Amino acid sequence: MKTDLFINGQWMAGSQGTFPVIDPSTAEPIISVARAGLDDLDHAIGAAHAAWPSWAATSPRQRSEVLRRAFEAMIARREEIAALIHQEMGKSLADATAEVTYAAEFFRWFAEEAVRIDGELRTAPGGTNRILTFRKPVGVALLLTPWNFPAAMATRKIGPALAAGCTVVLKPAEDTPLTALLLADLLAEAGLPEGVLNVLTTDQPAAFVEKALSDSRIRKLSFTGSTRVGQLLLAQAANHVVNCSMELGGNAPFLVLDDADLDAAVEGALVAKMRNHGQACTAANRFLVQESVAEEFTSKLVSAMAALPSAPLVNERALVNLGSKVDFSGGRVLLGGKRTTSPGFHYPPTVVTDVPRDSVLAREEIFGPVAPIITVRDDEDAIAVANATDMGLVGYIYTADLARGLRLAERLEAGMVGLNRGLVSDPAAPFGGVKQSGLGREGGYEGITEYLETTYVATSW
Structure with a gap:
């Protein structure tokens, strides 16, 4: 079982010691995992930023194949992943197994979407020039996932980010970090290059996220959690006008x-x-x-x-x-x-x-x-x-x-x-809400667009 931080393709101890993961069925500790410090965060953002140009330039088919292999690995290891979710989150084995199947589908769906990133060529209405558009990855994405679906909420964000050509710093919820670490190991085995995915665990998220959003190298924030926390993150993200996706509370x-x-x-x-x-x-x-x-x-x-x-x-x-x-x-x-x-x-x-x-x-x-x-x-x-x-x-x-x-x-x-x-x-449908339930959509054809920006070129010939 992996319990260290995953930074630039390497497993390493956290600079702030460790913290325990609790089994909610017994209220007893399962194991302790690394607690990331701000130096670890800087290291991870630096690794993701350095890896971004190369990953963005990687062909869509190559990115697709990494995600496809990750999907196959998740299905092959479904019982192992479900047992881990059952242990650290407390859901039944049946629910956990269903979650793994659902989570894996995001890797398969976005493996297919990676090769369908589109652009456009049109003639301006006045006939003066052509309108050429193309899409490119936003950049380094900070992904913040909740505890209730530790596999699916991670793959629903990682899948489109990697398919689009973004690199990732993932911080899973402190209650359920073990599943995210297992996914990092699985993606590394699927051939994901060093630095493209970095996973940091901490039970001190406030200072961690505030520091991350103050770093100009972070260009995308995707958060799933409460509306109250989402409002705070939007305020922090405003300082650098960070591209934000928010999947917040419901009623x-x-x-x-x-x-x-x-x-x-x-x-x-x-x-x-x-x-x-x-x-x-x-x-x-x-x-x-x-x-x-x-x-x-x-x-x-x-x-x-x-x-x-x-x-x-x-x-x-x-x-x-x-x-x-x-x-x-x-x-x-x-x-x-x-x-x-x-x-x-x-x-x-x-x-x-x-x-x-x-x-x-x-x-x-x-x-x-x-x-x-x-x-x-x-x-x-x-x-x-x-x-x-x-x-x-x-x-x-x-x-x-x-x-x-x-x-x-x-x-x-x-x-x-x-x-x-x-x-x-x-996974094939757009997931998201209106009003204070969030911004943007995850899954479906819309999911990958959250990690892409459009460039327009005016030209004529």
């Missing part, structure tokens, strides 16, 4: 309309709410159920969630925060609602009904296995409640009427909508 409404197939809605609710034990920015945060079917849907959801096992949250802080939200929700707890006596940071599947529309469970991202139910009168009421938030990442709609569903999907203030589906994530 996803899950609409169950009066004509919905309730069994299908409950099945979708389990996916949208309980994937990764509710610790996902795409998790259904508020169940907005039409009054005429609220009692039946609630009964079915309680039965389904009661059959699910308890699982750990990522750390004690997350556990205490979630418990506080339930305690002060103002609703009626039908299932769960109290931390378990199991070792580690376990919280049970929980259903809360009669939730006020101004409840903390309705206003704030839950990030845990808690399903608050709010009744709504009709489509207009459902849309009004769904859009009454500063967030706009994803929404879900269940209805038997496709036209009705599409009308409501168009009115939802969200970057993504699951229509009669509890899962929206797909």
Whole structure:
């Protein structure tokens, strides 16, 4: 198991000692990893900056083949990577295995996109010249990834950055650094040149990131995390006008309309709410159920969630925060609602009904296995409640009427909508939100453009 920093193709100790990685299932240390200092950061940025011209000049096919080999390696080592995610993040082995498959697909998708970077040749409307455009990599990219999908959030950023010809400094979340280090080892074995990817681990991220964003060699920031932290990073990035992509918090409404197939809605609710034990920015945060079917849907959801096992949250802080939200929700707890006596940071599947529309469970991202139910009168009421938030990442709609569903999907203030589906994530689709849920898109055809800049040449012949 790699535990050192990965800088310029070499594994090396951190200048600030080490810090422990905790198993959330037991609350016990797994192992310690290197703690990067500011000198290590300068070394990594320097290595990425030095490697950039050569990597940018590498043919798209060569960049593609590195990513393709990385995809194949991830699939071949799927069980090993899943076991590591299970250990350091706490998600079930089934969820962890699914994450590895999903994560690997970003390497395959962007291996294919690397050879499709386009440009244009047009004639100016006045006929005075030709308009020639081409795309080139932004430069050194600082990638900041969260703990809840330690493989997928890394590959979703690394894949397009490398495909575009950018070089990378990656800082994974302090709770789950081991998966990122394994990915670095895997990419090195896939033939990635020295300096193109550098991985630094630290449990002191604030000073680390502030220093990185003060370095003019960093030209791209991609961050996945909370809106509050994203706002701080945008302010810091403004000093050097750094190109920014932000995938921030969510407050996803899950609409169950009066004509919905309730069994299908409950099945979708389990996916949208309980994937990764509710610790996902795409998790259904508020169940907005039409009054005429609220009692039946609630009964079915309680039965389904009661059959699910308890699982750990990522750390004690997350556990205490979630418990506080339930305690002060103002609703009626039908299932769960109290931390378990199991070792580690376990919280049970929980259903809360009669939730006020101004409840903390309705206003704030839950990030845990808690399903608050709010009744709504009709489509207009459902849309009004769904859009009454500063967030706009994803929404879900269940209805038997496709036209009705599409009308409501168009009115939802969200970057993504699951229509009669509890899962929206797909490497081939653009992932991202509106309002305070972020800037830019990851995945899809749009994902690689976040790491490219356009040059226009005026010419004539």
